[in-house]
Amino acid sequence: MLTAIVLLPTAVAALLLCVPRSAPRALFLMAWAATTAAELVLTVIVWAGYQPDGGMQYETRARWIPSAGISYHVGVDGLSLPLVAVTCVLFLACALYSWRATRRVREFAALFLFLQTTCLGLFVALDLILFFVFFDLSIVAMYFIIAGWGHKDAARSALKFFLYTFIGSLALLLGFIGLYLAADPHTFDIVELTRADPLAGRTTYGALVLLAVAVGLAVKTPTVPFHTWLPPAHTDAPAAGSAILAGVLLKMGTYGFLRIAMPVLPDAWRDYALVFVVVGVVSVLYGALVALAQNDFKRMVAYTSVNHMGYIVLAIGAAGAVGADQEEARRLAVTGSVFQMVSHGLLTGALFLLSGVLYERGRTYEMSAYSGVAGRAPVFAALTGVAAFASLGLPGFSGFIAEFQILTGSLGPEPVATGLAVLGILLTAGLFLRALQQIFLGPLRLPVAAPGTERPFPDIRAHEGLAIVPLLILGVVLGLAPRFVLDVIEPASHTVLELLAR
Amino acid sequence: MNEMTGMNENPLDLLPEVLLGASAVLGLLLGAWLPRGRQWLTGAMAGAACTGGVVAAAIAAAGPVETAFGDSFALDTLTATSRIVILGATLLVLALAMPRMYADPRETEFYVLLQLASAGALMMAGAQDLLLLAAGYLLASVPAYALAGFRKDGPGTEAAMKFYVVGALLGVVMLAGITALLAAGRVTSYPMLRTELAEAPAGLVAAGTLALLAGVLFKAGGVPGHFWVPDAVQGSSGPVAAFLTTIPKIGALAAFYRLAAVPLADADLPWAGLVAVLSVASMTLGNLAAFFQQDVKRLLAYSTISQVGYLLLPVAVAGRTALDQEALLYYLAAYALTNLGAFAVVCALPGAHAIDDYRGLARAHPALVASLVVCLLGLVGTPPTAVFLGKLEAFSAAIDGGYAWLAVVAAVNTVASLFYYLRWIAPAFLARGPGSDPGAMSRSAAAVAYGAATGSVVLGVLGGTVLDVLGGPLSR
Numbered sequence: 022m023l024t025a026i027v028l029l030p031t032a033v034a035a036l037l038l039c040v041p042r043s044a045p046r047a048l049f050l051m052a053w054a055a056t057t058a059a060e061l062v063l064t065v066i067v068w069a070g071y072q073p074d075g076g077m078q079y080e081t082r083a084r085w086i087p088s089a090g091i092s093y094h095v096g097v098d099g100l101s102l103p104l105v106a107v108t109c110v111l112f113l114a115c116a117l118y119s120w121r122a123t124r125r126v127r128e129f130a131a132l133f134l135f136l137q138t139t140c141l142g143l144f145v146a147l148d149l150i151l152f153f154v155f156f157d158l159s160i161v162a163m164y165f166i167i168a169g170w171g172h173k174d175a176a177r178s179a180l181k182f183f184l185y186t187f188i189g190s191l192a193l194l195l196g197f198i199g200l201y202l203a204a205d206p207h208t209f210d211i212v213e214l215t216r217a218d219p220l221a222g223r224t225t226y227g228a229l230v231l232l233a234v235a236v237g238l239a240v241k242t243p244t245v246p247f248h249t250w251l252p253p254a255h256t257d258a259p260a261a262g263s264a265i266l267a268g269v270l271l272k273m274g275t276y277g278f279l280r281i282a283m284p285v286l287p288d289a290w291r292d293y294a295l296v297f298v299v300v301g302v303v304s305v306l307y308g309a310l311v312a313l314a315q316n317d318f319k320r321m322v323a324y325t326s327v328n329h330m331g332y333i334v335l336a337i338g339a340a341g342a343v344g345a346d347q348e349e350a351r352r353l354a355v356t357g358s359v360f361q362m363v364s365h366g367l368l369t370g371a372l373f374l375l376s377g378v379l380y381e382r383g384r385t386y387e388m389s390a391y392s393g394v395a396g397r398a399p400v401f402a403a404l405t406g407v408a409a410f411a412s413l414g415l416p417g418f419s420g421f422i423a424e425f426q427i428l429t430g431s432l433g434p435e436p437v438a439t440g441l442a443v444l445g446i447l448l449t450a451g452l453f454l455r456a457l458q459q460i461f462l463g464p465l466r467l468p469v470a471a472p473g474t475e476r477p478f479p480d481i482r483a484h485e486g487l488a489i490v491p492l493l494i495l496g497v498v499l500g501l502a503p504r505f506v507l508d509v510i511e512p513a514s515h516t517v518l519e520l521l522a523r
Numbered sequence: 524m525n526e527m528t529g530m531n532e533n534p535l536d537l538l539p540e541v542l543l544g545a546s547a548v549l550g551l552l553l554g555a556w557l558p559r560g561r562q563w564l565t566g567a568m569a570g571a572a573c574t575g576g577v578v579a580a581a582i583a584a585a586g587p588v589e590t591a592f593g594d595s596f597a598l599d600t601l602t603a604t605s606r607i608v609i610l611g612a613t614l615l616v617l618a619l620a621m622p623r624m625y626a627d628p629r630e631t632e633f634y635v636l637l638q639l640a641s642a643g644a645l646m647m648a649g650a651q652d653l654l655l656l657a658a659g660y661l662l663a664s665v666p667a668y669a670l671a672g673f674r675k676d677g678p679g680t681e682a683a684m685k686f687y688v689v690g691a692l693l694g695v696v697m698l699a700g701i702t703a704l705l706a707a708g709r710v711t712s713y714p715m716l717r718t719e720l721a722e723a724p725a726g727l728v729a730a731g732t733l734a735l736l737a738g739v740l741f742k743a744g745g746v747p748g749h750f751w752v753p754d755a756v757q758g759s760s761g762p763v764a765a766f767l768t769t770i771p772k773i774g775a776l777a778a779f780y781r782l783a784a785v786p787l788a789d790a791d792l793p794w795a796g797l798v799a800v801l802s803v804a805s806m807t808l809g810n811l812a813a814f815f816q817q818d819v820k821r822l823l824a825y826s827t828i829s830q831v832g833y834l835l836l837p838v839a840v841a842g843r844t845a846l847d848q849e850a851l852l853y854y855l856a857a858y859a860l861t862n863l864g865a866f867a868v869v870c871a872l873p874g875a876h877a878i879d880d881y882r883g884l885a886r887a888h889p890a891l892v893a894s895l896v897v898c899l900l901g902l903v904g905t906p907p908t909a910v911f912l913g914k915l916e917a918f919s920a921a922i923d924g925g926y927a928w929l930a931v932v933a934a935v936n937t938v939a940s941l942f943y944y945l946r947w948i949a950p951a952f953l954a955r956g957p958g959s960d961p962g963a964m965s966r967s968a969a970a971v972a973y974g975a976a977t978g979s980v981v982l983g984v985l986g987g988t989v990l991d992v993l994g995g996p997l998s999r
Contacts, residue, residue, distance in 0.1 A: 087987055089986070153906065176953065191937060195922070195934055202919065229927075
């Protein structure tokens with residue numbers, strides 16, 4: 022079942038590439054949207070059959086390269102299932118959003134479908150090499166999306182993205198090899214490695230492996246100081262590419278921490294948990310402060326991603342502070358971090374699609390070029406407002422639940438750091454309000470197309486609305502009734518903490 | 524080790540080598556009689572000899588570890604795999620060359636030289652005696668000099684000249700090294716050298732080894748024997764460039780590994796440290812020099828120098844880990860296939876010389892550019908291509924052998940290499956506006972490119988089956 026979900030998009034992509042380019046545009050777009058919809062349906066079926074307390078489910082394991090300890094091993098649990106679902110939702114939204122795409126549609130659709138395979142494959146992978154294969158291929162696919170369909174300085178930004186994340190992936194690979202060689206018998210299987218805890222008691226070795234793995238994942242997340250590839254990549258990527266990059270690809274880093282680093286290297290994680298707490302808090306504050314200084318709307322959203330991912334790193338760092346009586350708080354922190362991944366995926370996806378709407382109409386992201394847009398495009402203004410408020414963590418939206426859990430859970434183990442991180446919420450509130458005020462309120466002013474003529478600024482079109490509104494509705498639903506997701510996450514975060522406490 | 528020297532002089536043990544040599548000699552005779560339009564028959568015969576050799580090597584691989592002609596030639600997994608890879612790669616080069624050479628006035632000579640050079644590489648891979656290694660070196664080198672200058676034009680002559688001068692110099696140095704090792708060990712046969720060199724004066728062994736390695740590194744195209752590579756590759760025709768950067772390397776690296784694992788295994792040498800330095804030098808210099816190349820063949824030439832650096836990882840830790848031999852052999856096979864694929868793309872577009880000639884080519888030749896992307900990203904080591912698994916094995920071997928820093932340097936170099944491969948891929952795939960028009964595409968070379976690109980992915984995905992057979996015992 023999972024294998025079908027993972028491979029279906031690539032199979033369709035291969036079929037699309039066999040269709041001549043002269044075929045009608047709608048054919049490619051229909052096939053793309055239909056595939057992503059089918060993926061979502063399949064995921065819903067998987068979710069319906071999932072037992073919240075059942076641990077790893079839908080497992081498949083096949084021999085692949087036995088002499089090198091590599092197998093094809095997939096499965097879902099409470100950590101990965103919500104992320105698989107978010108991935109499917111976001112890819113469907115992107116397919117709908119791109120309904121009016123005209124430039125090389127066949128290749129665009131095929132690349133996105135391939136990218137969907139790599140993202141889903143990564144979240145269900147239970148073998149380090151399988152994880153790495155999808156990790157690397159997601160970089161390749163995203164590189165071509167940014168470089169091929171981006172704007173302005175896209176080739177350069179894409180190269181920077183590729184080189185940075187590729188360095189990260191190789192660090193990750195070295196760490197994986199370190200784990201492989203430490204295990205007896207040698208294996209890359211995550212489940213077996215988790216069970217064996219091969220580096221228990223080997224402090225230096227464990228620290229080096231954790232360093233390699235953590236650098237690799239931190240580049241992808243990204244945390245300060247490895248975040249510098251993110252703003253240019255986001256700014257120059259096409260809107261749908263940005264939505265996936267922020268909504269799904271960034272989660273690969275934090276998911277890797279929860280799936281690999283914490284359960285397989287519990288000793289080293291406990292020893293160095295404070296490093297993650299500090300990095301998390303710095304990311305929260307630095308991301309928010311730099312976002313505050315931006316005049317470019319999309320760049321600002323990109324920096325808020327650094328801020329939001331910082332909360333996750335803070336939470337998983339705090340979870341490593343194994344004390345006597347903080348059990349409940351730490352569980353809250355881990356659950357909150359997974360919930361934040363889901364929530365951030367939906368809301369930032371929506372924000373990036375909205376910034377794409379802005380660019381498509383005004384041909385610039387400069388906030389100072391706009392004013393009073395609410396009068397011309399009230400629905401667009403309302404949606405952006407909702408997305409911004411949800412993103413800054415207003416109660417009633419999913420962001421609130423996530424950040425509340427993270428901060429409450431981290432406060433006990435790490436009171437000072439958490440206190441500082443709360444400032445981040447204030448900053449993001451300020452910057453979003455400022456952006457909304459600049460773009461939507463005041464007298465009407467739009468970027469000029471030709472001297473004397475303003476660009477037309479039509480309101481949200483149907484396909485854009487179809488892509489963005491469901492994301493925001495999900496954000497509200499998760500904010501008001503989060504139980505159905507939390508029920509899935511909580512047993513898994515309990516397991517992670519048990520493994521960590523070994 | 525065979526005690527009864529003189530009892531095992533069965534030519535059938537050397538069937539792949541004999542087939543290739545016989546086909547070369549017969550081709551030379553036939554070529555004198557055949558009309559120009561029929562000379563391709565000698566090429567077809569070469570192809571048949573290679574195919575027969577692959578089959579013979581595969582059958583021999585199933586047999587026990589043996590030696591032939593006394594202790595001079597080893598029949599083990601290392602030889603068998605090198606034979607299959609060398610002969611398979613020669614087949615691909617023939618496929619690239621034959622349509623191009625059709626009805627050429629010197630068509631037969633080309634195939635003969637190609638086969639002799641391949642036979643030299645086979646000799647080097649299996650040689651278990653220093654003198655046979657030297658003979659293999661000469662057999663692999665002399666025809667290759669002629670191949671490099673085969674077009675008889677200015678760049679070709681310069682390429683052949685430079686290739687010959689460096690080759691002759693380092694060949695003499697290698698012979699001096701063999702003399703020194705003979706003086707130290709009093710024999711040239713590897714299994715006996717192993718015991719003798721362990722007690723020989725360390726200085727003499729070290730000097731002899733260094734001089735010997737000069738020749739081996741020349742054939743492998745690794746630093747410091749790499750000076751000929753860029754000029755010879757840029758100056759010669761596409762198929763010859765593909766040949767020079769692939770087939771001698773396989774023989775030389777197999778010989779390198781055998782030297783490490785047998786005669787020098789117990790010698791008092793800082794072997795791992797020495798090879799690690801050579802490896803770092805090769806990968807780093809190759810990568811740095813490739814950074815801003817405009818000519819695609821020159822870029823690939825430097826890329827092959829850097830690949831030697833990665834291939835030396837398992838050689839450096841030979842004997843320190845159980846992964847060394849399978850890592851080297853798998854990487855060699857993966858490298859040969861992927862590198863030939865990249866050169867096949869170059870051969871398919873004879874009109875495109877510079878990176879700029881590939882601008883926007885994805886629209887006119889989507890499948891060819893896709894093959895190029897697969898091969899170049901494959902050389903970087905992007906999964907699931909074969910070189911990825913090769914690098915994974917090589918890195919694992921290095922870390923397991925206690926050389927984790929070497930794996931880190933190799934990883935950093937891999938990132939650096941990505942930069943120049945992308946400089947080539949990105950404009951081809953992404954450039955907007957009118958693409959360049961490099962002229963007609965050679966369909967046969969394109970077919971080789973598709974095949975090699977597909978093969979490198981298939982070899983990567985099915986790597987498990989291949990890896991299982993590569994760890995077999997070594998003749999000692």
